[in-house]
Amino acid sequence: MITFEHVGKTYGDWTAIDDLSLHVAEGEFCVLIGPSGSGKTTTLKMINRLIEHDRGRILFEGAEIRSFAPEQLRRRMGYAIQSIGLFPHWTVEENIGAVPRLLGWPKSRIRDRVTELLGLLALEPERFRDRYPRHLSGGQQQRVGVARALAADPSVLLMDEPFGALDPVTRDTLQAEMLRIHKASGTTIVLVTHDIDEAIRLGSRIVILDGGRIVQSGTPRAILTKPANDFVADFVGREDIGIKLLSIERVSDRMRPGETAEGEPIAADASLRHALSLFVARGIDRLPVIGPSGTLAGAIRLADLTGGPT
Ligand SMILES: Nc1ncnc2c1ncn2[C@@H]1O[C@H](COP(=O)(O)OP(=O)(O)O)[C@@H](O)[C@H]1O
Ligand SMILES: [Mg+2]
The missing domain is CATH 3.40.50.300 (P-loop containing nucleotide triphosphate hydrolases)
Structure with a gap:
């Protein structure tokens, strides 16, 4: 262009x-x-x-x-x-x-x-x-x-x-x-x-x-x-x-579809940085994830943040 x-x-x-x-x-x-x-x-x-x-x-x-x-x-x-x-x-x-x-x-x-x-x-x-x-x-x-x-x-x-x-x-x-x-x-x-x-x-x-x-x-x-x-x-x-690397990836990139977790959910399109912040602030290691339609889509674990592509 x-x-x-x-x-x-x-x-x-x-x-x-x-x-x-x-x-x-x-x-x-x-x-x-x-x-x-x-x-x-x-x-x-x-x-x-x-x-x-x-x-x-x-x-x-x-x-x-x-x-x-x-x-x-x-x-x-x-x-x-x-x-x-x-x-x-x-x-x-x-x-x-x-x-x-x-x-x-x-x-x-x-x-x-x-x-x-x-x-x-x-x-x-x-x-x-x-x-x-x-x-x-x-x-x-x-x-x-x-x-x-x-x-x-x-x-x-x-x-x-x-x-x-x-x-x-x-x-x-x-x-x-x-x-x-x-x-x-x-x-x-x-x-x-x-x-x-x-x-x-x-x-x-x-x-x-x-x-x-x-x-x-x-x-x-x-x-x-x-x-x-x-x-x-x-x-x-x-x-x-x-x-910064966490800020360029979405929860949906690492979530476990179908898995369940307790508590207030995070949106699938939120950044992993946002997820990290919630893990630390709430002192937990699992979060439920909701999809774009507002229904529960799965869960993400604290350990999932360190896996995946680098
Ligand atoms: N009209 C001008 N006359 C002389 N020097 C200029 C003029 N416009 C920009 N410069 C110089 O060119 C360089 C690049 O400027 P600029 O493109 O505005 O940088 P930036 O937007 O990255 O701050 C700077 O050193 C600036 O002082
Ligand atoms: Mg400028």
Whole structure:
């Protein structure tokens, strides 16, 4: 879907991006992560030509991005940023409908789409559609920013620290919503973060940048279990790698179907990290598991957490 071939970008005599090659496949949730100044924002903005690369090639659906007019590219690529960038004098509905209006969608279709997106992002349509951004909390504004980026069913969603500056609860909710949206829509997503836990939770692939170069690219499991060098090992945190590994697996991956256990059950789609927390907090070694339909599906034992793939 998006391919970087030996891409470089220099600001004056500062090399911000150096010989970057990367392929983001259709439907992938690719997370770019790295320390401040490592080139994450520059990489993202080169995709929709907010920044022009000066060496190598960037392809979108097989064609060099310079063969598209920037506006054409941006209409096909939703873009959401931390500072939100909502138009202050436009209502929520006008903000979300910005790209569909440019594309000439009929009013009724825009209205229906706004209703759908507000619902998707847990903002009651009738309460929120006519409000102005200043009458929304930071978390609500950020949701509207995400809804706006999704409005015209973009082929690609580019997000630059979209959940930065949010309280942990709101961030957690929005991350869960992003995962749900990605699953439901199959949109290709490239998301920038500096938060390794966010990267592990969201990414089907994590690309670690340092000094404008890719130091490692792989699944969350590969990054955690086979860090390419000391920089990556330090970056993911050596001490709680086990806990992070538990966070990328579901109870359903390890449960024993049909087995029974006492007590308050855990959901099959909960993480093993959540299961560990319950084992420790309750001082028990078995938990009943309920499936998606709400019926008992089996049990999981404390010892099951240490088995399985590594
Ligand atoms: N317009 C610019 N002019 C000069 N240097 C810049 C400009 N934009 C970014 N840089 C530099 O390029 C490097 C990468 O920046 P950026 O992509 O914003 O990093 P990140 O998003 O990972 O924090 C940094 O060293 C930054 O200072
Ligand atoms: Mg940045």
